[in-house]
Amino acid sequence: MLLHRMPLFVWAMLVTSFMILFAMPAVMLASAFLALDRLVATHFFNPAEGGDPILWQHLFWFFGHPEVYIIFIPALGMVSAIVGTFCARPVFGYTAMVLALVATAFIGFGLWVHHMFAVGLPQIGESFFTAASILIAVPSGIQIFCWIATIWGGRPRLATPFLYVLGFIAIFVIGGMTGVMVASVPIDLQVHDTFFVVAHFHYVLIGGAVFPLLGAVHYWFPKITGRMLDERLGKWSFWLLFVAFNVTFFPMHVLGVQGMPRRVYTYVEETGWGDLNLLASAGAALIALSLLLLATNVVRALRRGEPAPGDPWCADSLEWAPPSPPPPYNFAALPVVHGRHPLWEPARDPRFVVGVASDKREVLVTRVLDAEPDHRFEQPGPTLWPLGLALATGVTFVGVIFTPWAVVVGSVPALVCLLGWFWPRKKP
Secondary structure: OOHHHOOHHHHHHHHHHHHHHHHHHHHHHHHHHHHHHHHOOOOOOOHHHOOOHHHHHHHHHHHHHHHHHHHHHHHHHHHHHHHHHHHOOOOOOHHHHHHHHHHHHHHHOOOHHHHOOOOOOOHHHHHHHHHHHHHOHHHHHHHHHHHHHHHHHOOOOOOHHHHHHHHHHHHHHHHHHHHHHHOOHHHHHHHOOEHHHHHHHHHHHHHHHHHHHHHHHHHHHHHHHOEEOOHHHHHHHHHHHHHHHHHHHHHHHHHHHOOOEOOOOOOOHHHOOHHHHHHHHHHHHHHHHHHHHHHHHHHHHHHHOEEOOOOOOOOOOHHHOOOOOOOOOOOOOEEOOOOOOOOOOOOOOOOEEOOOOOOOOEEEEEOOOOOOEEEEEEOOOOOOHHHHHHHHHHHHHHHHOOOOHHHHHHHHHHHHHHHHHHOOOOOO
Protein backbone atom coordinates (compact mmCIF):
# COMPACT_ATOMS: atom_id res chain seq x y z
CA MET A 1 0.00 0.00 0.00
CA LEU A 2 1.66 3.21 -1.18
CA LEU A 3 1.38 6.42 0.83
CA HIS A 4 -1.02 7.94 -1.71
CA ARG A 5 -3.26 4.88 -1.38
CA MET A 6 -3.59 5.01 2.40
CA PRO A 7 -7.11 5.60 3.78
CA LEU A 8 -7.66 9.04 5.27
CA PHE A 9 -8.19 7.44 8.68
CA VAL A 10 -4.69 5.95 8.50
CA TRP A 11 -3.29 9.35 7.49
CA ALA A 12 -5.00 10.88 10.52
CA MET A 13 -3.42 8.34 12.85
CA LEU A 14 0.01 8.87 11.25
CA VAL A 15 -0.23 12.64 11.75
CA THR A 16 -1.41 12.11 15.34
CA SER A 17 1.58 9.87 16.06
CA PHE A 18 4.00 12.60 14.96
CA MET A 19 2.14 15.15 17.11
CA ILE A 20 2.48 12.93 20.17
CA LEU A 21 6.25 12.68 19.62
CA PHE A 22 6.60 16.48 19.65
CA ALA A 23 3.96 17.39 22.27
CA MET A 24 4.57 14.95 25.10
CA PRO A 25 8.15 15.97 26.01
CA ALA A 26 6.93 19.44 27.02
CA VAL A 27 4.46 18.18 29.62
CA MET A 28 6.97 15.57 30.82
CA LEU A 29 9.54 18.33 31.36
CA ALA A 30 7.02 20.61 33.07
CA SER A 31 5.90 17.80 35.39
CA ALA A 32 9.51 16.94 36.24
CA PHE A 33 10.30 20.60 37.03
CA LEU A 34 7.21 20.87 39.23
CA ALA A 35 8.09 17.69 41.11
CA LEU A 36 11.65 18.93 41.63
CA ASP A 37 10.34 22.26 42.97
CA ARG A 38 8.17 20.45 45.48
CA LEU A 39 10.54 17.66 46.52
CA VAL A 40 14.12 18.91 46.31
CA ALA A 41 13.62 22.70 46.57
CA THR A 42 14.52 23.76 43.04
CA HIS A 43 13.03 27.05 41.87
CA PHE A 44 11.86 26.68 38.29
CA PHE A 45 8.43 28.13 39.05
CA ASN A 46 9.00 29.91 42.38
CA PRO A 47 9.12 33.70 41.80
CA ALA A 48 10.46 34.31 45.30
CA GLU A 49 13.68 32.54 44.29
CA GLY A 50 13.97 33.79 40.72
CA GLY A 51 11.62 31.29 39.09
CA ASP A 52 8.75 32.18 36.81
CA PRO A 53 5.23 30.68 37.00
CA ILE A 54 4.63 31.85 33.41
CA LEU A 55 7.25 29.26 32.37
CA TRP A 56 4.87 26.59 33.65
CA GLN A 57 2.09 27.94 31.47
CA HIS A 58 4.32 28.01 28.40
CA LEU A 59 5.50 24.44 28.92
CA PHE A 60 2.06 23.14 29.76
CA TRP A 61 0.22 24.84 26.90
CA PHE A 62 2.88 23.91 24.37
CA PHE A 63 1.64 20.42 25.14
CA GLY A 64 -1.93 21.33 26.04
CA HIS A 65 -3.08 22.90 22.81
CA PRO A 66 -1.56 20.31 20.44
CA GLU A 67 -3.18 17.75 22.77
CA VAL A 68 -6.56 19.08 21.66
CA TYR A 69 -5.62 18.20 18.09
CA ILE A 70 -4.15 14.86 19.18
CA ILE A 71 -7.71 14.10 20.32
CA PHE A 72 -9.35 15.80 17.34
CA ILE A 73 -7.36 14.59 14.32
CA PRO A 74 -8.19 10.85 14.75
CA ALA A 75 -11.86 11.90 14.81
CA LEU A 76 -11.36 13.61 11.44
CA GLY A 77 -10.14 10.30 10.03
CA MET A 78 -13.18 8.53 11.45
CA VAL A 79 -15.47 11.10 9.83
CA SER A 80 -13.79 10.62 6.44
CA ALA A 81 -14.21 6.85 6.66
CA ILE A 82 -17.90 7.15 7.55
CA VAL A 83 -18.71 9.87 5.00
CA GLY A 84 -17.17 7.93 2.12
CA THR A 85 -18.97 4.72 3.05
CA PHE A 86 -22.44 6.14 3.60
CA CYS A 87 -22.28 8.43 0.55
CA ALA A 88 -21.08 5.51 -1.63
CA ARG A 89 -18.34 7.58 -3.22
CA PRO A 90 -14.70 8.49 -2.51
CA VAL A 91 -14.21 11.48 -0.23
CA PHE A 92 -13.81 14.60 -2.36
CA GLY A 93 -10.31 16.13 -2.47
CA TYR A 94 -8.08 13.34 -1.15
CA THR A 95 -4.87 15.36 -1.54
CA ALA A 96 -6.41 18.47 0.01
CA MET A 97 -7.69 16.38 2.94
CA VAL A 98 -4.23 14.93 3.62
CA LEU A 99 -2.56 18.34 3.40
CA ALA A 100 -5.23 19.77 5.71
CA LEU A 101 -4.44 17.11 8.32
CA VAL A 102 -0.73 17.89 8.11
CA ALA A 103 -1.38 21.65 8.22
CA THR A 104 -3.61 21.29 11.28
CA ALA A 105 -0.85 19.45 13.10
CA PHE A 106 1.84 21.93 12.02
CA ILE A 107 -0.11 25.08 12.89
CA GLY A 108 -1.36 23.47 16.12
CA PHE A 109 2.12 23.86 17.61
CA GLY A 110 2.18 27.60 16.94
CA LEU A 111 -0.76 28.98 18.88
CA TRP A 112 -0.44 27.84 22.49
CA VAL A 113 -0.19 31.46 23.75
CA HIS A 114 -3.86 32.12 22.95
CA HIS A 115 -4.50 30.40 26.30
CA MET A 116 -2.35 33.08 27.93
CA PHE A 117 -3.64 36.37 26.50
CA ALA A 118 -4.58 37.59 30.00
CA VAL A 119 -1.17 37.08 31.67
CA GLY A 120 0.39 40.33 30.40
CA LEU A 121 2.56 39.22 27.49
CA PRO A 122 3.78 41.77 24.90
CA GLN A 123 0.99 42.75 22.52
CA ILE A 124 3.15 42.32 19.42
CA GLY A 125 3.72 38.69 20.40
CA GLU A 126 0.04 38.15 21.11
CA SER A 127 -0.80 39.46 17.63
CA PHE A 128 1.18 36.65 15.98
CA PHE A 129 -0.65 34.02 18.03
CA THR A 130 -3.96 35.67 17.17
CA ALA A 131 -3.11 35.25 13.49
CA ALA A 132 -2.10 31.62 13.97
CA SER A 133 -5.25 30.89 15.99
CA ILE A 134 -7.41 32.24 13.17
CA LEU A 135 -5.30 30.57 10.47
CA ILE A 136 -5.86 27.09 11.88
CA ALA A 137 -9.53 27.40 10.96
CA VAL A 138 -8.50 27.20 7.28
CA PRO A 139 -7.49 23.49 7.13
CA SER A 140 -10.51 22.56 9.24
CA GLY A 141 -12.73 24.51 6.84
CA ILE A 142 -11.15 22.73 3.87
CA GLN A 143 -12.11 19.37 5.35
CA ILE A 144 -15.64 20.54 6.15
CA PHE A 145 -16.14 21.67 2.55
CA CYS A 146 -14.68 18.43 1.19
CA TRP A 147 -17.12 16.39 3.31
CA ILE A 148 -20.03 18.59 2.18
CA ALA A 149 -18.97 18.14 -1.44
CA THR A 150 -18.84 14.37 -0.90
CA ILE A 151 -22.34 14.35 0.58
CA TRP A 152 -23.62 16.65 -2.17
CA GLY A 153 -22.31 14.41 -4.93
CA GLY A 154 -23.08 11.08 -3.27
CA ARG A 155 -26.11 9.06 -2.28
CA PRO A 156 -26.16 9.49 1.51
CA ARG A 157 -27.80 6.85 3.70
CA LEU A 158 -29.03 8.22 7.02
CA ALA A 159 -27.81 5.32 9.13
CA THR A 160 -26.78 5.97 12.74
CA PRO A 161 -23.02 6.42 12.08
CA PHE A 162 -23.76 8.99 9.38
CA LEU A 163 -26.16 10.87 11.68
CA TYR A 164 -23.36 11.29 14.19
CA VAL A 165 -21.20 12.73 11.41
CA LEU A 166 -23.90 15.24 10.46
CA GLY A 167 -24.22 16.19 14.13
CA PHE A 168 -20.45 16.61 14.30
CA ILE A 169 -20.42 19.00 11.33
CA ALA A 170 -23.18 21.19 12.77
CA ILE A 171 -21.74 21.36 16.28
CA PHE A 172 -18.10 21.69 15.26
CA VAL A 173 -18.84 24.61 12.94
CA ILE A 174 -20.41 26.49 15.86
CA GLY A 175 -17.42 25.65 18.06
CA GLY A 176 -15.04 26.76 15.33
CA MET A 177 -16.75 30.13 15.01
CA THR A 178 -16.51 30.78 18.75
CA GLY A 179 -12.86 29.67 18.54
CA VAL A 180 -12.15 32.40 16.00
CA MET A 181 -13.87 34.85 18.37
CA VAL A 182 -11.68 34.02 21.38
CA ALA A 183 -8.59 34.12 19.14
CA SER A 184 -9.04 37.93 19.19
CA VAL A 185 -7.24 39.44 22.19
CA PRO A 186 -9.90 42.10 23.02
CA ILE A 187 -12.71 39.51 22.99
CA ASP A 188 -10.62 36.98 24.88
CA LEU A 189 -9.86 39.51 27.63
CA GLN A 190 -13.61 39.99 28.12
CA VAL A 191 -14.63 36.32 28.18
CA HIS A 192 -11.44 34.83 29.63
CA ASP A 193 -12.14 32.43 32.49
CA THR A 194 -15.90 32.67 31.91
CA PHE A 195 -18.38 30.04 30.81
CA PHE A 196 -18.11 31.30 27.22
CA VAL A 197 -14.76 29.46 27.07
CA VAL A 198 -16.37 26.39 28.65
CA ALA A 199 -19.06 26.42 25.95
CA HIS A 200 -16.51 26.86 23.16
CA PHE A 201 -14.32 24.07 24.48
CA HIS A 202 -17.18 21.58 24.70
CA TYR A 203 -18.56 22.48 21.29
CA VAL A 204 -15.13 21.85 19.79
CA LEU A 205 -14.11 18.80 21.79
CA ILE A 206 -17.39 16.95 22.29
CA GLY A 207 -18.70 18.02 18.91
CA GLY A 208 -15.35 17.47 17.25
CA ALA A 209 -14.27 14.25 18.96
CA VAL A 210 -17.07 12.56 20.91
CA PHE A 211 -19.70 12.67 18.17
CA PRO A 212 -17.30 11.16 15.59
CA LEU A 213 -16.17 8.61 18.16
CA LEU A 214 -19.75 7.49 18.86
CA GLY A 215 -20.35 7.33 15.12
CA ALA A 216 -17.22 5.19 14.82
CA VAL A 217 -18.50 2.90 17.59
CA HIS A 218 -21.66 2.24 15.59
CA TYR A 219 -19.64 1.95 12.38
CA TRP A 220 -16.98 -0.55 13.50
CA PHE A 221 -19.00 -2.38 16.19
CA PRO A 222 -20.20 -5.06 13.71
CA LYS A 223 -16.65 -5.71 12.55
CA ILE A 224 -15.25 -5.95 16.08
CA THR A 225 -18.01 -8.05 17.66
CA GLY A 226 -19.76 -9.76 14.75
CA ARG A 227 -23.09 -8.29 15.93
CA MET A 228 -25.20 -5.42 14.61
CA LEU A 229 -26.36 -2.60 16.87
CA ASP A 230 -30.06 -1.82 16.76
CA GLU A 231 -30.66 1.06 14.34
CA ARG A 232 -33.78 2.34 16.10
CA LEU A 233 -32.08 2.55 19.49
CA GLY A 234 -29.04 4.09 17.84
CA LYS A 235 -31.08 6.88 16.24
CA TRP A 236 -32.97 7.57 19.47
CA SER A 237 -29.65 7.82 21.30
CA PHE A 238 -28.23 10.18 18.67
CA TRP A 239 -31.16 12.59 18.56
CA LEU A 240 -31.42 12.68 22.33
CA LEU A 241 -27.69 13.39 22.62
CA PHE A 242 -27.78 16.06 19.90
CA VAL A 243 -30.65 17.96 21.53
CA ALA A 244 -29.31 17.45 25.07
CA PHE A 245 -25.84 18.64 24.14
CA ASN A 246 -27.13 21.92 22.75
CA VAL A 247 -29.50 22.40 25.70
CA THR A 248 -26.54 21.89 28.04
CA PHE A 249 -23.81 23.96 26.47
CA PHE A 250 -25.41 26.63 24.25
CA PRO A 251 -26.75 28.59 27.28
CA MET A 252 -23.18 28.76 28.57
CA HIS A 253 -22.33 31.15 25.73
CA VAL A 254 -24.92 33.56 27.08
CA LEU A 255 -23.79 33.04 30.68
CA GLY A 256 -20.18 33.71 29.69
CA VAL A 257 -21.03 36.94 27.87
CA GLN A 258 -22.95 37.98 31.01
CA GLY A 259 -19.75 37.46 33.00
CA MET A 260 -20.37 34.17 34.82
CA PRO A 261 -16.87 32.99 35.92
CA ARG A 262 -15.53 29.47 35.89
CA ARG A 263 -14.37 27.46 38.90
CA VAL A 264 -16.79 29.03 41.36
CA TYR A 265 -18.76 26.73 43.64
CA THR A 266 -22.00 28.72 43.76
CA TYR A 267 -23.42 32.12 42.77
CA VAL A 268 -25.70 34.56 44.53
CA GLU A 269 -29.27 34.71 43.25
CA GLU A 270 -29.03 38.37 42.28
CA THR A 271 -26.77 37.56 39.32
CA GLY A 272 -29.77 36.17 37.40
CA TRP A 273 -27.84 33.17 36.12
CA GLY A 274 -29.98 30.57 37.86
CA ASP A 275 -32.48 29.83 35.06
CA LEU A 276 -29.87 29.15 32.37
CA ASN A 277 -27.84 27.05 34.82
CA LEU A 278 -30.94 25.02 35.60
CA LEU A 279 -31.54 24.52 31.87
CA ALA A 280 -27.93 23.37 31.41
CA SER A 281 -28.28 20.93 34.31
CA ALA A 282 -31.44 19.46 32.75
CA GLY A 283 -29.54 19.03 29.48
CA ALA A 284 -26.71 17.23 31.29
CA ALA A 285 -29.24 14.75 32.69
CA LEU A 286 -30.52 14.13 29.15
CA ILE A 287 -26.93 13.53 27.97
CA ALA A 288 -26.61 10.84 30.62
CA LEU A 289 -29.89 9.30 29.45
CA SER A 290 -28.70 9.22 25.82
CA LEU A 291 -25.48 7.47 26.81
CA LEU A 292 -27.50 5.00 28.89
CA LEU A 293 -29.50 4.22 25.74
CA LEU A 294 -26.22 3.63 23.88
CA ALA A 295 -24.95 1.31 26.63
CA THR A 296 -28.28 -0.58 26.53
CA ASN A 297 -27.93 -0.95 22.78
CA VAL A 298 -24.40 -2.33 23.13
CA VAL A 299 -25.36 -4.85 25.82
CA ARG A 300 -28.42 -5.94 23.84
CA ALA A 301 -26.37 -6.38 20.67
CA LEU A 302 -23.69 -8.42 22.44
CA ARG A 303 -26.32 -10.75 23.91
CA ARG A 304 -28.74 -11.24 21.05
CA GLY A 305 -27.85 -8.84 18.25
CA GLU A 306 -28.29 -9.73 14.60
CA PRO A 307 -25.16 -11.46 13.23
CA ALA A 308 -23.08 -9.08 11.12
CA PRO A 309 -21.82 -9.97 7.65
CA GLY A 310 -18.23 -9.23 6.68
CA ASP A 311 -19.16 -5.86 5.15
CA PRO A 312 -22.59 -4.70 6.38
CA TRP A 313 -22.11 -1.10 5.16
CA CYS A 314 -20.67 -1.80 1.66
CA ALA A 315 -17.50 0.00 2.74
CA ASP A 316 -14.33 0.47 0.71
CA SER A 317 -11.40 -0.26 3.02
CA LEU A 318 -9.62 -3.54 3.66
CA GLU A 319 -10.75 -4.15 7.24
CA TRP A 320 -14.18 -5.08 5.86
CA ALA A 321 -12.85 -7.86 3.64
CA PRO A 322 -12.50 -10.59 6.32
CA PRO A 323 -15.57 -11.99 8.11
CA SER A 324 -16.95 -10.30 11.23
CA PRO A 325 -15.36 -10.59 13.73
CA PRO A 326 -12.09 -11.06 11.85
CA PRO A 327 -9.84 -14.05 12.59
CA PRO A 328 -6.71 -13.32 14.64
CA TYR A 329 -4.55 -13.29 11.53
CA ASN A 330 -6.91 -11.02 9.52
CA PHE A 331 -5.77 -12.26 6.11
CA ALA A 332 -4.51 -15.77 5.39
CA ALA A 333 -2.45 -14.14 2.61
CA LEU A 334 -1.63 -10.44 2.56
CA PRO A 335 -3.33 -8.71 -0.38
CA VAL A 336 -1.59 -6.23 -2.63
CA VAL A 337 -3.53 -2.95 -2.79
CA HIS A 338 -4.05 -1.44 -6.24
CA GLY A 339 -5.97 1.72 -5.28
CA ARG A 340 -7.41 3.83 -2.48
CA HIS A 341 -10.71 1.94 -2.38
CA PRO A 342 -9.82 -1.74 -2.82
CA LEU A 343 -13.28 -3.15 -2.05
CA TRP A 344 -14.95 -0.83 -4.57
CA GLU A 345 -12.55 -1.47 -7.40
CA PRO A 346 -12.88 -4.38 -9.83
CA ALA A 347 -10.39 -7.16 -9.22
CA ARG A 348 -7.49 -6.81 -11.59
CA ASP A 349 -4.56 -9.17 -11.49
CA PRO A 350 -5.17 -10.23 -7.88
CA ARG A 351 -1.87 -10.75 -6.14
CA PHE A 352 -0.91 -11.79 -2.65
CA VAL A 353 2.31 -11.46 -0.72
CA VAL A 354 4.01 -14.83 -0.40
CA GLY A 355 6.74 -15.99 1.92
CA VAL A 356 5.24 -14.91 5.25
CA ALA A 357 4.93 -17.86 7.60
CA SER A 358 1.38 -18.75 8.58
CA ASP A 359 2.38 -20.62 11.75
CA LYS A 360 4.25 -17.66 13.29
CA ARG A 361 3.39 -14.09 14.26
CA GLU A 362 5.20 -12.69 11.25
CA VAL A 363 4.47 -9.40 9.53
CA LEU A 364 5.84 -7.93 6.35
CA VAL A 365 7.88 -4.74 6.63
CA THR A 366 7.97 -2.64 3.46
CA ARG A 367 9.88 0.41 2.29
CA VAL A 368 8.25 3.66 3.34
CA LEU A 369 7.58 5.33 0.00
CA ASP A 370 7.16 2.57 -2.57
CA ALA A 371 5.73 -0.20 -0.31
CA GLU A 372 8.12 -2.76 -1.78
CA PRO A 373 8.67 -5.76 0.54
CA ASP A 374 11.85 -5.28 2.56
CA HIS A 375 11.99 -7.93 5.28
CA ARG A 376 9.90 -10.07 7.57
CA PHE A 377 9.54 -9.32 11.26
CA GLU A 378 8.43 -11.84 13.86
CA GLN A 379 6.26 -10.27 16.56
CA PRO A 380 6.78 -11.35 20.17
CA GLY A 381 4.26 -13.70 21.69
CA PRO A 382 1.72 -12.81 24.39
CA THR A 383 3.29 -11.81 27.70
CA LEU A 384 2.34 -10.04 30.93
CA TRP A 385 5.69 -8.26 31.31
CA PRO A 386 4.54 -5.05 29.55
CA LEU A 387 1.56 -4.86 31.90
CA GLY A 388 3.86 -5.28 34.87
CA LEU A 389 6.15 -2.55 33.56
CA ALA A 390 3.20 -0.19 33.07
CA LEU A 391 1.97 -0.81 36.62
CA ALA A 392 5.46 -0.33 38.09
CA THR A 393 5.96 2.90 36.15
CA GLY A 394 2.54 4.24 37.11
CA VAL A 395 3.04 3.51 40.80
CA THR A 396 6.50 5.11 40.64
CA PHE A 397 5.17 8.34 39.14
CA VAL A 398 2.39 8.53 41.71
CA GLY A 399 4.92 7.94 44.46
CA VAL A 400 7.21 10.70 43.16
CA ILE A 401 4.46 13.20 44.01
CA PHE A 402 5.16 12.47 47.68
CA THR A 403 8.82 11.45 47.92
CA PRO A 404 11.86 11.36 45.61
CA TRP A 405 12.74 7.92 47.02
CA ALA A 406 9.91 6.51 44.91
CA VAL A 407 12.29 6.70 41.92
CA VAL A 408 14.79 4.45 43.67
CA VAL A 409 12.21 1.98 44.96
CA GLY A 410 10.13 1.93 41.77
CA SER A 411 13.13 1.35 39.51
CA VAL A 412 13.61 -2.15 40.92
CA PRO A 413 10.30 -3.72 39.74
CA ALA A 414 10.56 -1.73 36.51
CA LEU A 415 14.02 -3.19 35.85
CA VAL A 416 12.78 -6.69 36.63
CA CYS A 417 9.91 -6.28 34.17
CA LEU A 418 12.24 -4.94 31.47
CA LEU A 419 14.62 -7.87 31.93
CA GLY A 420 11.75 -10.34 31.78
CA TRP A 421 10.32 -8.67 28.69
CA PHE A 422 13.57 -8.51 26.69
CA TRP A 423 15.27 -11.65 27.92
CA PRO A 424 16.22 -13.73 24.84
CA ARG A 425 14.20 -16.89 24.35
CA LYS A 426 14.71 -19.84 22.10
CA LYS A 427 12.54 -19.75 19.02
CA PRO A 428 10.25 -22.76 18.60
